[in-house]
Amino acid sequence: MTQMPGLLDIEAIRKDFPLLDRVVHDGKKIVYLDSAATSQKPRQVLDALNEYYERHNANVHRGVYLVAEEATALYEGARDKVAAFINAPSRDEVIFTKNASESLNLVANMLGWADEPYRVDRETEIAITEMEHHSNIVPWQLLAQRTGAKLKWFGLTDDGRLDLSNIEEVITEKTKIVSFTLVSNLLGTVNPVEAIVRRAQDVGALVLIDASQAAPHMPLDVQALGADFVAFTGHKMCGPTGIGVLWGRQELLEDLPPFLGGGEMIETVSMHSSTYAPAPHKFxxxxxxxxxxxxxGAAVDYLSAIGMDKIAAHEHAITEYAVKRLQEVPDLRIIGPTTAEDRGAAISFVLGDIHPHDVGQVLDEQGIAVRVGHHCARPVCLRYGIPATTRASFYLYSSPADVDALIDGLEHVRNFFG
Incomplete structure (x- = not known):
């Protein structure tokens, strides 16, 4: 196996992930390169899920019997773990959702229903970027359509970076919310948070950061980011599907209205009106x-035990190696930054005039799992004049051997299509 500085003990880590031992086509062991879509789950997380369902399964917060109290302690204990993981000032600022998309929609709806000074209406503007996942585009389009607000966005440079040359035109005195991704799921670009946040604060706009592609891969400190809201999802960071997080500043969560109504989020209910519980239960x-x-919570324990700094260093080494090797492939064009500087571990590319779906299918026959399509970021594909891309994405269990297998697989693709 290729040796390079910064790598984790990959063999030991891979033993924690059962699916990575799976044999797929013709006796080939799977090479999993789709962690940007969803990560694999370590045994520690699978065991925690089984333990919960087998020993502690009950509804939370209301039951006074032992198992219900255990379930509540486990659920609220997970909130404590997430709060520590992202350096939240208060556990009550951590809201559980079903995924990052719901977290982003939650904020968009709160601002549409809010009173001044937060309310988005026809006199205000919303700022996003051209590199966003659809989950950070469509909610703002819907909000703009409902309220009459104007939607504006930052464009992209030819090398896959945000074009901030017109930042004072995109973020103006009318801007109420600036929402952008910390790391692009298609381009891999790590965005310049400080410059955007500074401009937003100068005009009094709120800032929402989509950290779905950041939380699994690097230390995430919500206080250092300076944002008002941060959203991410569990299934990309070794956790199960069906769980997302929205962090928000306490004073905002107290002032803004709830997104959904029902049990648990109330304080009192009559047939005439209701009052709401404090955050986080309000949401x-x-x-x-x-x-x-x-x-x-188990995934947070797992990642924290390894160390997010070490995971980030490992992925940087793998990404640097992958970018270098991919540029050795004839007719291959990386869509996004072509160095490992300020980029994450998702690398999208096109291979000559071979359609990405064909690339993905032939790679699959070699046991190599990659993503193909526009990756829920179609405006990026339109910007660069391509119908789709093939995306290889890496994580803490990825190895240089996985990169080598991808390169060999792409050579097979080129030979197959002549």
Whole structure:
């Protein structure tokens, strides 16, 4: 195996992930390169889920019997773990959702229903970027359509970076919310948070950061980011599906209206009116994703035990190696930054005139799992004049051998299509 500085003990880590031992086509062991879509789950998380369902399964917060109290302790304990993981000032600022998309929609709806000074209406503007996942585009389009607000966005440079040359035109005195991704799921670009946040604060706009592609891969400190809201999802960071997180500043969560109504989010209810529970429960209507939160807590434990600094260093080394090797492939064009500087571990590319779906299918026959399509970021594909891309994405269990297998697989693709 290729040796390079910064790598984790990959063999030891891979033993924690059962699926990575799976044999797929013609006796080939799977090479999993789709962690940007969803990560694999370590045994520690799977065991926590089984333990919850087998020993502690009950609804939370209301039951006074032993198992219900255990379930509540596990659920709220997961909130404590997430708060520590992202350096939240208060556990009450951590809201559990079903995914990052719901977290982003939650903020968009709160601002549409809010009173001044937060309310988005026809006199205000919303700022996003051209590199966003659809989950950070469509909610703002819907809000703009409902309220009459103007939607504006930052464009992209030819090398896959945000074009901030017109930042004072995109973020103006009318801007109420600036929402952008910390790391692009298609381009891999790590965005310049400080410059955007500074401009937003200068005009009094709120800032929402989509950290779905950041939380699994690097230390995430919500206080250092300077944002007002941060959203991410559990299934990309070794946790189960069905659990997401929205962090928000306490004073905002107190002032803004709830997104969903129902059980648990109330303080009192009469047939005439209702009052609401304090955050975070104000934003967690109904039975929450209890087992999923427990699984996310186990994932946080797992990642924290390894160390997010070490995971980031490992992925940087793998990404640097992958970018270098991919540029050795004839007719291959990386869509996004072509160095490992300020980029994450998702690398999208096109291979000559071979359609990405064909690339993905032939790679699959070699046991190599990659993503193909526009990756829920179609405006990026339109910007660069391509119908789709092939995306290889890496994580803490990825190895240089995985990169080598990809390169060999792409050579097979080129030979197959002549």
């Amino acid at each position: 967690e209507a109904g039975t929450p994703p209890i087992a999923q939160a427990v699984g996310l």
